Amino acid sequence: xxxxxxxxxxxxxxxxxxxxxxxxxxxxxxxxxxxxxxxxxxxxxxxxxxxxxxxxxxxxxxxxxxxxxxxxxxxxxxxxxxxxxxxxxxxxxxxxxxxxxxxxxxxxxxxxxxxxxxxxxxxxxxxxxxxxxxxxxxxxxxxxxxxxxxxxxxxxxxxxxxxxxxxxxxxxxxxxxxxxxxxxxxxxxxxxxxxxxxxxxxxxxxxxxxxxxxxxxxxxxxxxxxxxxxxxxxxxxxxxxxxxxxxxxxxx
Numbered sequence: 001x002x003x004x005x006x007x008x009x010x011x012x013x014x015x016x017x018x019x020x021x022x023x024x025x026x027x028x029x030x031x032x033x034x035x036x037x038x039x040x041x042x043x044x045x046x047x048x049x050x051x052x053x054x055x056x057x058x059x060x061x062x063x064x065x066x067x068x069x070x071x072x073x074x075x076x077x078x079x080x081x082x083x084x085x086x087x088x089x090x091x092x093x094x095x096x097x098x099x100x101x102x103x104x105x106x107x108x109x110x111x112x113x114x115x116x117x118x119x120x121x122x123x124x125x126x127x128x129x130x131x132x133x134x135x136x137x138x139x140x141x142x143x144x145x146x147x148x149x150x151x152x153x154x155x156x157x158x159x160x161x162x163x164x165x166x167x168x169x170x171x172x173x174x175x176x177x178x179x180x181x182x183x184x185x186x187x188x189x190x191x192x193x194x195x196x197x198x199x200x201x202x203x204x205x206x207x208x209x210x211x212x213x214x215x216x217x218x219x220x221x222x223x224x225x226x227x228x229x230x231x232x233x234x235x236x237x238x239x240x241x242x243x244x245x246x247x248x249x250x251x252x
Contacts, residue, residue: 003148020172022069025085029061032089039117040096043110049096055094060152064088064145071141080132084145089123090154095159105164106121108218114160118213121153125209150205151178159210166215167229174212174233177240189249195243204239208232 033054042055064085094117097104104111128146132138158175161167175179185191195201211232215225 005037012136021072021075021077022065025065025068028077028082028085029057029065032056035105036089036093037233039090039093043093043114044096044100044139046096046100048099052099053093053096057089058093060088060092060149061085065070067141067145071139073137073139073141074137076135076137078132078135078142080128080130080135080137080142080160083128083131083147084142086204087128087149087153088194090117090124091149091156094156094160098156098163098250102166104160104216111164111216111218115216116215117158118216120227121197122213125150150209154208157209157216161215161225161229163214164216166221166225168226170233171229172216174208174229174236177236179238191247193247193251197244201239204235208236 036057037054041047041050043049074216075183082217094114098212125146127202128142129138132142155172158172162169167195179252181191214220215228222229
């Protein structure tokens with residue numbers, strides 16, 4: 001009787017917990033949305049840019065919210081997830097520039113502003129894991145949320161570098177290697193097997209983002225920008241290539 005009563009109560013307990021976390025998440029999204037809209041407009045001075053930023057943030061927040069509802073195991077949202085959501089808001093605002101091709105290349109002041117915003121986002125990436133561990137709220141959801149935002153950030157930076165003429169279309173590889181990897185996994189599922197932890201993988205990811213951010217600086221152009229992009233692409237190719245070889249050797 002006791003076990004049966006416990007089984008009947010468990011779903012309602014989980015529902016109450018999930019709604020509490022979901023409510024906090026929705027509130028955080030609503031508080032960030034006006035800032036995304038405003039920053040998108042400030043960067044592009046256009047309604048199209050602000051609208052693009054708002055729509056991108058809505059997609060980010062919606063997808064993350066669904067994953068949070070299904071997979072988040074804790075009864076508190078935590079500072080770490082708020083920080084990652086804030087990074088998603090910053091990236092969404094920067095996406096406004098995609099609606100204004102050529103604008104970044106025309107204004108050094110805008111380029112420096114975007115550079116500063118990108119550096120701030122990169123700095124935030126270093127604190128979410130700290131807060132998750134400190135609050136005892138580390139989770140697979142939080143790690144995946146952070147990783148997906150990092151991947152989108154890299155792709156956006158690569159698009160902006162290409163759009164501003166800092167490197168050829170091949171620079172997009174520097175921001176899209178992970179998505180190419182996931183595409184390959186549709187053909188070879190063994191690519192999705194867990195990988196051993198490697199410090200070099202994390203270090204190269206930081207270098208990848210740092211190179212893409214550096215390319216936004218107006219003082220970096222010509223052969224230097226192409227060289228930096230090439231070095232970053234080669235390092236990233238080495239990291240993914242090593243992982244692919246390891247997965248191929250250990251596939252079941």
